[in-house]
Amino acid sequence: MPELPEVETVRRGLAPAMAGRRVDRLELRRADLRFPFPPRLAERVSGARIEALDRRAKYLLFHLDSGDTVLGHLGMSGRMSVVDAGAAATPGAFTHARATLPAHDHVVFHLETGAQVVFNDPRRFGYFDLVETGALQTSRWLADLGPEPLSEAFSPSHFASAFSGRRGPVKTALLDQTAVAGLGNIYVCEALWRARISPRRRADTAAAGARGARLVAAVKEVIAEAIEAGGSSLRDHAKADGSLGYFQNAHAVYGRDGEPCPRCADEVALVRQSGRSTFFCPTCQR
DNA sequence: AGGGGGACCTGTGCGC
């Protein structure tokens, strides 16, 4: 599920249920996810009020009135769903409303309203940490991130200098979160297609001059449109209420190998770069 | 420093 647009979609879905609410109890149903939970996490969150929900790159940030922030990452298969007070009171409705296996419900925020926010993650690549809000930007999670793609800081000049001297393929470089943060496999493939740049092109030449400006613009467009669409729902739901995003219908190349390129009608190709699938049109991406 | 590969997990879909 989770690249920046999916995480932003989750944030928007959770905010009405969580912002301004007190957490009666944080329930941890196992000792760890990808990493061990920080010491006394449940005690330090239970009883605190969530002042605001924020997002940085693919991280969810739950700012507490205690001065701490819960930082969460969804990994590959993590999702967060709101189960409202009525449904939570009815065991059958509880699981039915979310269409996920309760076996992988690892963390539950029990809110003062009676609503529950459930973190479900079959693969357990997701994780939570607790960081002093004032130290967030320098924390190990956020310190090295590049700018948000939709910010002015992600400009052609920033991009060109961030990739200067990088001779590896631009596809791989874009997945590295230090030049621009929040992109993953789907949106990198889609942005390169829009910019008509080959994923195999050297990063430094892809990010320079007119090409670089095209790529920056393409990244911004793709990310903005995907957020607007509620993200991409590939094999499960993206949204906090269990409904589907629909940006997957707008994918030009991702997951469409063998289909005609929407621009030139030649066949979309699938190659492997650094162990990950890359979809692109070899004819109109150069 | 940059780049590649393996590791971490479970679920699913496909070919035989």
Added chain:
DNA sequence: TGCGCACAGGTCCCCC
């Protein structure tokens, strides 16, 4: 119908 393999939206760590 069943089995085994490849693959999945991420990123961390080790190695060259």
